[in-house]
Amino acid sequence: MAEFEFKERYDRNFNTLSLKEQKQLKALRVIVIGLGGLGGGVCEILARVGIGHLTLIDGDSFEPSNLNRQLLSQEDLMGVPKAMAAKKRVNAINCEVNVESFIEYLDESNMYDRIKNGDLVVDCLDTIDVRFILQNAASKASIPIVSGAIAGMTGQVTTIYPGDMGYKLIYGEEVQKQSKGVETVTGNLGCCALFVAALQSAEVLKILLNRKDILRNKLLISELWTNTFEIVELI
Amino acid sequence: MIKIDLNLFVTLSKYLPEDSDCFEVSDNTSVEKLISDLGIEQGSVKLIFVNGKKQDHRYVLKNGDRLGLFPPVGGG
Structure with missing residues (x-):
């Protein structure tokens, strides 16, 4: 693996990020749960921007229907675990990143253990009920969640801190097991997945670097057919 | 009668009437x-959501309100 001098690798991050902030990012761990359309984009961006430690988790393997939008998927990787491909991709982009991956689905039994050592967790999941399990675990671990979700050309992003009402404000109180949203009808397009992944990645940077305008108790909704972008105040 | 700006998202958009704005x-x-x-x-x-703020189903609409109805979105 090629090693480059720190300032040279991150030259184009400056001065949008300061050298001090760049060094801050190197010391932090971000957990990415779900390595599909959103997670693949988030991994790509966070590895390039210089997050020092990434934990990448997904129990799924690639299939042909992933190719329309998932950056980590490619024709010769059908049947390969997404977490394996994600680790390989991050290593190829930035050998300075310490990356660990887990080929497993998360539930009440293992969620907390997987996220407890992180500074922040990025929700790139594709089931609604598991997001509630994540919220409980992240609250216990005292770390924020940056959550994204997509359906068709519509996406949403929010940030949830420990103790916040979080997903209840978006999905309501009653959520059944294995519950999906309207993406089961609309499918998901790559432009929407990567747009939302970019918004999530920006939110991650803002939180880790103590910047302003965090989407806490707010839901950013984007609708790409009509160029509609709205930040909804949830409380 | 009052007039509102009605916005229906994703699968709800098929119910959008003419002159929805x-x-x-x-x-x-x-x-x-x-x-x-x-x-x-x-x-x-x-x-x-009404005028950028979450509301519940009992909210009584006012002239000029911008109403958004959003379904569950959960894809990743």
């Missing part, structure tokens, strides 16, 4: 009543 509704119409009048199943709306 200046859609006429009766005075004292609640969001719940409007959802029903549009033929939308109540359970398919997860998030209601």
Whole structure:
């Protein structure tokens, strides 16, 4: 693996990020749960921007229907675990990143253990009920969640801190097991997945670097057919 | 009668009436009543927002309101 001098690798991050902030990012761990359309984009961006430690988790393997939008998927990787491909991709982009991956689905039994050592967790999941399990675990671990979700050309992003009402404000109180949203009808397009992944990645940077305008108790909704972008105040 | 700017997202967009940006509704119409009048199943709306703020289904619409109805979105 090629090693480059720190300032040279991150030259184009400056001065949008300061050298001090760049060094801050190197010391932090971000957990990415779900390595599909959103997670693949988030991994790509966070590895390039210089997050020092990434934990990448997904129990799924690639299939042909992933190719329309998932950056980590490619024709010769059908049947390969997404977490394996994600680790390989991050290593190829930035050998300075310490990356660990887990080929497993998360539930009440293992969620907390997987996220407890992180500074922040990025929700790139594709089931609604598991997001509630994540919220409980992240609250216990005292770390924020940056959550994204997509359906068709519509996406949403929010940030949830420990103790916040979080997903209840978006999905309501009653959520059944294995519950999906309207993406089961609309499918998901790559432009929407990567747009939302970019918004999530920006939110991650803002939180880790103590910047302003965090989407806490707010839901950013984007609708790409009509160029509609709205930040909804949830409380 | 009052006029509202009605925005229906994703799968709800098929219920969007003509002139949705200046859609006429009766005075004292609640969001719940409007959802029903549009033929939308109540359970398919997860998030209601008016003028950029979350509201519940009992909210009574006012002239000039910008209403958004949003379904559950959960894909990754």
